[in-house]
Amino acid sequence: MERILEVDNLKISFKTQLGRITPLDGVSFSLSKGETLGIVGESGCGKTITAFSIMRLLPKNSFLGEDTRIAFRGKDISTLGKEELQRIRGKSISMVFQEPMTSLNPLYTIGWQISEVYRLHEGLSEEEAMTRSVEMLRLVGIPEPKKRVTEFPHQLSGGMRQRVMIAMALACSPEVLIADEPTTALDVTIQAQVLELMNELKDKFSTATIIITHDLGVIAEMCDRVLVMYAGQIVESGGIFDIFDSPMHPYTKGLINSIPKIEISKKEQRKLNVISGYVPHPSSFPEGCRFRPRCSVAFDRCLEKPPLIDFENGHSVRCWLFERNDR
Amino acid sequence: MMLSPMVEIKNLKKWFPIKSGFRKKSHLKAVDGVDLHIFKGETLGLVGESGCGKTTIGRTLIKIYQPTDGEFLYRGGGSTDDNVDIFSLSESKMRPFRKEIQMVFQDPYASLNPRMTVHDIIAEGLRVHSVGKSKEERKSMISDILEKVGLRPEYMYRYPHEFSGGQRQRIGIARSMILNPALVICDEPVSALDVSVQAQVINLLEDLKHEFELTYLFIAHDLAVVKHICDRISVMYLGKIVETAETDELFNNALHPYTRGLLSSIPVPNPHLRKTGKREIVKGDIPSPVDPPDTCRFVKRCPKAFDRCGKESPSLKEASDGHFVSCFLYGE
Amino acid sequence: MRKFFYKRKLDEIEEKARPIHINSYRQLVWAKFKSHKLAVLGAVMLVAVVIFTLIGPLFIDVGYEDMDFSNLFSPPFTEGHLFGTDELGHDVLVRVMYGGRISLFVGFASAVITTLIGTAVGLFSGFYGGLVDRFLMRFVDVMLSIPMFPILITLTLVFGSGISNIILVLTVFGWMGVSRLVRGLVLSIRETEYVMSAKAMGVRNVRIILRHVLPNVVPIVIVSATLNMSYAILAESSLSYLGLGIQPPMPSWGNMLQRAMNYILGTTTGVNPWWLTVFPGFFIFITVLNVNFLGDGLRDALDPKFVSES
Numbered sequence: 025m026e027r028i029l030e031v032d033n034l035k036i037s038f039k040t041q042l043g044r045i046t047p048l049d050g051v052s053f054s055l056s057k058g059e060t061l062g063i064v065g066e067s068g069c070g071k072t073i074t075a076f077s078i079m080r081l082l083p084k085n086s087f088l089g090e091d092t093r094i095a096f097r098g099k100d101i102s103t104l105g106k107e108e109l110q111r112i113r114g115k116s117i118s119m120v121f122q123e124p125m126t127s128l129n130p131l132y133t134i135g136w137q138i139s140e141v142y143r144l145h146e147g148l149s150e151e152e153a154m155t156r157s158v159e160m161l162r163l164v165g166i167p168e169p170k171k172r173v174t175e176f177p178h179q180l181s182g183g184m185r186q187r188v189m190i191a192m193a194l195a196c197s198p199e200v201l202i203a204d205e206p207t208t209a210l211d212v213t214i215q216a217q218v219l220e221l222m223n224e225l226k227d228k229f230s231t232a233t234i235i236i237t238h239d240l241g242v243i244a245e246m247c248d249r250v251l252v253m254y255a256g257q258i259v260e261s262g263g264i265f266d267i268f269d270s271p272m273h274p275y276t277k278g279l280i281n282s283i284p285k286i287e288i289s290k291k292e293q294r295k296l297n298v299i300s301g302y303v304p305h306p307s308s309f310p311e312g313c314r315f316r317p318r319c320s321v322a323f324d325r326c327l328e329k330p331p332l333i334d335f336e337n338g339h340s341v342r343c344w345l346f347e348r349n350d351r
Numbered sequence: 352m353m354l355s356p357m358v359e360i361k362n363l364k365k366w367f368p369i370k371s372g373f374r375k376k377s378h379l380k381a382v383d384g385v386d387l388h389i390f391k392g393e394t395l396g397l398v399g400e401s402g403c404g405k406t407t408i409g410r411t412l413i414k415i416y417q418p419t420d421g422e423f424l425y426r427g428g429g430s431t432d433d434n435v436d437i438f439s440l441s442e443s444k445m446r447p448f449r450k451e452i453q454m455v456f457q458d459p460y461a462s463l464n465p466r467m468t469v470h471d472i473i474a475e476g477l478r479v480h481s482v483g484k485s486k487e488e489r490k491s492m493i494s495d496i497l498e499k500v501g502l503r504p505e506y507m508y509r510y511p512h513e514f515s516g517g518q519r520q521r522i523g524i525a526r527s528m529i530l531n532p533a534l535v536i537c538d539e540p541v542s543a544l545d546v547s548v549q550a551q552v553i554n555l556l557e558d559l560k561h562e563f564e565l566t567y568l569f570i571a572h573d574l575a576v577v578k579h580i581c582d583r584i585s586v587m588y589l590g591k592i593v594e595t596a597e598t599d600e601l602f603n604n605a606l607h608p609y610t611r612g613l614l615s616s617i618p619v620p621n622p623h624l625r626k627t628g629k630r631e632i633v634k635g636d637i638p639s640p641v642d643p644p645d646t647c648r649f650v651k652r653c654p655k656a657f658d659r660c661g662k663e664s665p666s667l668k669e670a671s672d673g674h675f676v677s678c679f680l681y682g683e
Numbered sequence: 684m685r686k687f688f689y690k691r692k693l694d695e696i697e698e699k700a701r702p703i704h705i706n707s708y709r710q711l712v713w714a715k716f717k718s719h720k721l722a723v724l725g726a727v728m729l730v731a732v733v734i735f736t737l738i739g740p741l742f743i744d745v746g747y748e749d750m751d752f753s754n755l756f757s758p759p760f761t762e763g764h765l766f767g768t769d770e771l772g773h774d775v776l777v778r779v780m781y782g783g784r785i786s787l788f789v790g791f792a793s794a795v796i797t798t799l800i801g802t803a804v805g806l807f808s809g810f811y812g813g814l815v816d817r818f819l820m821r822f823v824d825v826m827l828s829i830p831m832f833p834i835l836i837t838l839t840l841v842f843g844s845g846i847s848n849i850i851l852v853l854t855v856f857g858w859m860g861v862s863r864l865v866r867g868l869v870l871s872i873r874e875t876e877y878v879m880s881a882k883a884m885g886v887r888n889v890r891i892i893l894r895h896v897l898p899n900v901v902p903i904v905i906v907s908a909t910l911n912m913s914y915a916i917l918a919e920s921s922l923s924y925l926g927l928g929i930q931p932p933m934p935s936w937g938n939m940l941q942r943a944m945n946y947i948l949g950t951t952t953g954v955n956p957w958w959l960t961v962f963p964g965f966f967i968f969i970t971v972l973n974v975n976f977l978g979d980g981l982r983d984a985l986d987p988k989f990v991s992e993s
Contacts (some may be wrong), residue, residue, distance in 0.1 A: 066545040181636040211400035212572065213633040216616035223627050238546060241618030245625055264622045282550035283620055284579035290598040293579050295557070296550040302515045303545055413883045449885035462876035466898040475894075479885045512711075526880070 028232050029055040029078070029096055029117075029200055035089025036070075036077055047306035048073050049256040050089075052332075055200065060226060060233045062247035062264075064240060068303050069253040071236045075202045079113055096200070115145040118193040122205035124185035128177040134161075134188050135173025141195040160191040165221055183214035187221065194229060201233045207242060219245055240283060244268060249338075252276050255304055255314035258332065262339035272341040274319050275299070313344070321345065355426060356388035357566055358534065359434070363387075363421035365404070365411045369641060379641045381407040383590035385421075386667060389534070394560065394567040396581030396598075398574060400613075402640050403587040405570045406457075409538045412437075412568075413454050414445065427451060427533060450480045453527035455556075457539035459519035463511040469497075470507040473526045480530060496529045497522075499562075500555060517548035521555065528559055536568045541576060553580060574617055578602060583673075586610050589648040590640055592667055596674040606676040608653045609633065647679065655680060715984040722980015725973035732970055736783030745774045747781045748932050756950055759958050767958040770946060773932075775939075779962050782934035785846065787970070789919045789935075792850050794912035797857035802904055804858065805865025810873060810892055820866070823859045831856045839927040849928055853915050861907050868900050902985035909978035913971040920967055939963040 036048040048070040055061050063071045076082050078094055080102075094102040101112065121127040128137060138160060139153035148156065154173060161169035164187040177185055186206065193201055206222070207215040223246065226233055235246055243250055243264070250267045252260040252275065260273040271277045278299040285293070301318035304310060310317050312327040319326070325344040333347065334340045365382040382404040389395045397405045410416050412423055418438050425448065426434040437448060456462035463472055473493050476482075483489035494504035500521040511519055520540065527535060540556065541549040557580060560567060571577050577584060578598055585595040586607065594607040605611045612633035615626065635652040647653070647660040659679045667677045716722055744763075745751070751764070751772035759767040759775075766775035808819040835852050842848050872878060873896070881891050916936075922928035923937025924944075931938060943959035950956060 066547060183636055211637060212574075213400060213612060213616045214636070215618075216630055216632055217634070219618065220627065220630070220632060239618070240546070240620035244620045244622045245618040245627055268620070268622050279547060280620065282547055284553070284575040286575040286578050286602075286617060286619060287621065287624065289602075290578060290582075296554055296579070298550040298554060299547040300551075302517055302548065410879070415879050415882055446885045449883065454880070454883050456876040456880060458876050462880055464877040464881075464895055464899070467894075475881065475886060476884045523880075526884075 026057045027054045028057050030093075031074075031078065032093040032095070033089065033091045034074065034077060034094065035092050036073055036082065037087045037089070038083075039085045039087070043307065045306045046309075047256050048077070049309075051253070051256075051258055053251055053258065053261065055232050055234060057199070057232055058230045059249065060235060060247045062243040062250045063234060063236045063253060064238065064243050064250060065253035066238055066303050068255070068306060070256040070306075071253050072204055074253075075119070075204045075234065075236050078202060079117060079119055080109060081119075111145070114141055114193075114198070115196045116198050117200040117202065118196070118198040120186075120189050120193045120201065120203040120206050123209055124182050124189060125177075125209075127189055128185055130177050133174055133176055134180070138173075138188065138192050138195060141192055145196050156195070157191075160195055161188070163225070164188070164191045164194075165217075166191075181214075182210055183217060186210060186214075186218050190218075190221065190225070194225060194231065197229055198231060201231045202236070203233060204236045205238070206235065208237065208239065215242075222246065240280065252279075255309050256306065257314065257342060258340075259315065259342045260340065261332075263337070266337060266339045272339065272346060273315075273343050274321055274345075275315050313342075354390060355434075357391040357426050358387070358389040358568075359422070359424040359426075360385060360387040360408075360412070361422040361424070363408065363411065363423070364419040365407050365416055366419045377642055379639075380590050380643055381640055382411065383640075383643070385587075385590075385592055387585060387592070387595075389566060389568060391533075391566050392564065393582045394569050394580055396577040396584040397568060397570045397587060398572060398577050398584060398613075399587035400572060400637055402589060402637050404590045404640070405572075405587050406538055408587075409454065409536045409568065409570050412536060413449075413452060414438075414442075425452070425534075447480075450476075450482075450530045451533040452536070453530060453532040453534070454536045454538060455520075455524055455527050455540045458543050459516045459523065460543075462523050463519055465511055468508050468510060469514075469522055472511075472522065473497075473507075473529055476526060476530050482530065492529060493525075496525045499528070499559070500525045501551075515548075516544050517551060520544060520548075520552055524552075524555065524559070528563065531563065532565065534566045534568070536570070538570045539572070540569075542571065542573065549576070556580070574614065586613065589638065589643060591648055591664075592675075592677060593649070594674075594676045594678075595667070600674055604674075606670055606674070606681060607649075607678050608655050608680075609649050612652075612654075712984045716980055719980040719983055721976040722984070725976030725980065728969060728973040729977060732783065732966070732973070733787065736780050736787060739780040740777055743774070743777045743780070745777055747773065747778045747934055749774065756946075756952060756954050756956050758954075758956075766962050767956070769939075769942065769956070769959055770950070773934075775958060775962055778934040778939060779936070779966055782936045782939055782963060783966060783970075785929055785933070785935040786916050786919055786937070786967070789846060789849055789853070790912045790916035790970075790974075793853040793857060793915040794908045796850070796854040797911055797915075798861055798904055798908040800854065801858035801861025801907075802865050802900065804862040805867075806869055806892060806896065806900070808862065809866040809869025810888070810896060816866075819862075823862055826856070827859050829856075835922065836925070836927060839922070846929065849919055849922060853918055857911060857915065861904065861911065864907055865900055865904060868903055869896055872896050872899050903982070906978050906982040906985070909974050909981065913974040913978075916967065916971055916974075936963040936967050 032052050034048060034051040035046065037044055037046045051074055063074060065071045088102060092102055093100050096117065135154055135157050138157035139150065142148045142153035142156050158169045158173055161172055166172055166184060166187055180188065207218050210218060219242065235242065237243060247264050249263055250261065251258050252273065254275050260267065260276045267276065268280065271280055278297065281297040282299060284296060299318050304314065313330050316322045316326045330342050330344045332340050332342045363382055363385040366378040366380050369377040369379055385408060397408065399405050407416065411418050421438065423437040424434040425437050437445060470493055473496065474489055477489050477492065483492055493507055497504045497507060502518060502521055514522065537556065541552050544552060553576060559565065569577065569581055581598055583595065583597050584601050585592050587593065588609050594601065594605065594610045602614065605614055612631050615631040616633065633652055638651065645664055646662060647665055650656045650660040653660065665677045665679050667675045668682060670676045670681045751768060754761055754764060754768050755770060755772050757764055757768045759765060761767060764774050764776065766779060768774055804819055808816045838852050839848060878891060878895050881895055919928055919935065920937030920940065923935045924941040926941060929935040929938050931942065940960055940963050943956065946956050947960060
């Protein structure tokens with residue numbers, strides 16, 4: 025499978041009033057054409073920063089690591105200048121954000137905002153761009169698209185707005201779509217609609233997608249492969265079935281077990297397995313294995329930083345429990 | 352013979368007036384005629400999506416909002432046969448009941464006054480209800496409750512911002528539990544927490560329930576959590592209850608089309624149980640609760656709607672033992 | 684779309700001390716304040732100015748009314764007159780110092796009083812809402828639509844000038860902005876879950892206002908007070924400049940400017956006494972500027988959301 029995006033040793037630091045913080049510490053992964061990759065983790069794990077850094081949407085006080093490389097179609101985009109980056113954003117790599125309320129400009133009509141993408145990247149005239157926008161709205165399932173293009177964001181519901189965002193993101197048939205918590209702010213029934221939509225479009229456009237979320241249910245529904253992140257690092261990665269059926273890392277196991285199981289009856293519900301402790305703040309990540317303070321099976325080796333250990337079936341884990349001497 | 356319920360809510364309405372035009376009075380009917388009952392010792396779940404009114408119910412019961420109509424009959428923890436309509440009481444007469452009926456709030460970052468120490472936050476309840484005869488006694492009560500909720504008592508002189516979300520939620524829980532309440536209204540107590548922390552707080556709430564013999568009204572939107580913790584569940588849509596049943600009965604045998612759609616929409620964290628393409632998707636958007644028409648509230652999105660649904664509004668009727676549903680498909 | 688960063692060796696970034704463990708809310712506020720360089724500068728400069736006006740005269744031999752006839756319109760650095768003298772031989776330096784006392788006092792007093800009144804009005808209005816709110820806010824609207832300066836002029840003509848009258852007049856017209864600000868804050872604080880929790884607990888309204896609302900309003904109010912102070916100083920200067928404020932021989936920065944205007948284009952001796960306007964004007968300028976810096980810094984330091992990337 026052709027690798028369309030390759031992120032190598034992604035390291036991001038921020039300079040703040042509290043000192044230097046490195047919330048992302050050496051994240052590497054690749055995305056193949058047509059694949060849906062899920063990045064799952066809790067707050068502070070760095071998943072959103074990962075997404076934003078691919079598109080370089082980070083604030084001024086952020087710094088990229090020296091050995092970091094982000095390759096899109098083989099070419100390193102982390103060193104691109106403003107102009108070239110602008111050409112990629114929205115056209116080859118686009119993004120859908122979490123908050124549909126604030127991701128659309130309240131002062132411009134929906135039509136204007138979508139057609140902006142066409143005008144910018146495909147050089148279409150206002151009229152042509154508007155026609156394409158109407159088509160796009162129809163494609164994402166918005167009823168009466170001709171009427172909707174003249175409406176403003178506040179006239180639309182949350183679910184509709186998210187569909188508009190998806191329309192904008194897919195307008196130029198990008199090769200990579202990054203969706204950052206695309207349905208977190210939506211109600212369950214609306215979320216189901218949007219996920220169905222994303223699945224349909226994924227097939228239609230064969231876009232490689234990265235879905236970032238904390239919701240394991242969404243991951244299970246949508247993804248082919250998963251990266252589990254904790255405290256700025258990938259702690260486990262693999263195919264969707266491998267991860268859910270045979271999770272290896274204690275954190276992954278703990279996470280899966282701490283979710284109440286809706287598939288079993290009320291009578292069968294058992295006390296939830298908790299992961300003790302709290303998610304560490306980026307300014308004070310623990311030494312050695314970052315999960316060690318919360319891990320029920322930690323041992324002395326864990327005081328050292330574990331590397332990511334790969335297995336043949338594409339399953340990788342960052343844990344000394346799986347150290348193999350026969351490499 | 353069923354025991355009389357501890358809480359009986361009859362025809363609860365909460366309408367918010369909206370200014371529109373000179374004469375025309377518009378209302379946001381957040382809660383529009385809700386009947387509920389809660390038995391002592393049970394956990395009743397109240398679920399629904401945004402705009403359904405579940406949070407408003409919680410806040411109205413505790414009189415943060417004044418009810419527009421309805422009765423809140425409360426048969427106190429003392430389990431006498433007399434019950435009192437909390438809504439008919441004046442603020443000063445209601446005050447003693449505030450000790451028994453407590454609330455746990457949703458947002459751990461906004462439910463604690465950032466300028467008060469943990470000690471003061473928890474002590475406030477003690478002081479208002481004159482519990483504890485001396486400062487020392489109160490301090491030791493606070494120490495005890497902090498330990499019970501899993502926090503170190505030494506932290507009582509710290510400020511909320513020094514704690515994580517999960518810890519703050521525990522402080523909020525401590526604040527409610529220290530008064531030894533009978534009924535605790537939990538308003539989305541774990542929605543704002545990380546997944547790994549949610550489990551901790553859910554377990555804590557369950558432990559406290561058993562230890563203090565509490566009764567919970569558990570308001571939430573996450574059905575997996577609700578299934579785990581609740582004995583019975585009421586599903587709300589646009590200010591009305593559409594279905595109430597025991598937990599397993601609701602999940603296995605949901606009657607109302609909205610409930611069925613809701614249950615079908617939930618993504619299960621198990622890739623073998625993927626429902627993509629096989630769902631009973633609920634089409635359309637959640638309508639606005641402003642001046643809703645006098646028809647079945649779900650009619651525009653219902654896959655099974657027929658004429659009657661667009662003309663009248665159904666009421667909650669018992670379809671089978673303990674299973675209530677508000678839908679013309681099921682009799683009337 | 685200006686968010687770009689460049690690859691750098693991580694060591695090149697100035698590494699500050701390992702993240703400080705902030706213990707109390709006060710430490711956090713202090714740390715944020717300290718990092719705001721202009722605010723610290725503002726505070727230091729203001730303290731310097733206050734010391735200058737209060738202690739300064741002890742080091743000067745002349746009083747503000749003393750007239751040195753041998754030195755009329757003397758420029759700065761004349762013997763015994765660092766800032767020069769005016770048309771009556773008054774020493775400008777000592778007059779700037781005494782004038783500073785007046786201006787700072789007037790500024791401070793009006794700031795405090797307007798803040799107190801405005802906060803009280805805003806608290807009641809915002810918390811109780813309903814008719815009280817509507818009535819108070821209409822009253823504020825009325826007060827705001829009264830043109831201040833003509834009224835000030837009229838009032839000072841009727842009641843006479845003098846420090847207390849100026850303060851009175853400035854406060855009567857200065858509290859409205861604060862009240863609106865406070866009202867807005869109170870409206871949002873009222874909806875927070877911690878206030879709801881207090882209500883649900885049975886805490887009485889008065890206590891809610893004092894214990895929950897007020898402490899959360901105070902920081903913003905302090906900031907508003909500092910800005911109010913700079914406004915009051917300028918207003919006093921303007922009033923004095925119009926001849927309505929402090930009357931000579933008592934100096935104020937404003938009336939010094941006013942007197943100097945008569946001579947600024949040249950005196951009978953052909954001298955352009957620029958020092959008569961530059962010194963008082965300069966002090967007004969740095970006082971107001973630094974009060975503003977201080978206010979900015981306080982606002983940022985006290986805003987709980989303003990810690991970058993935390």
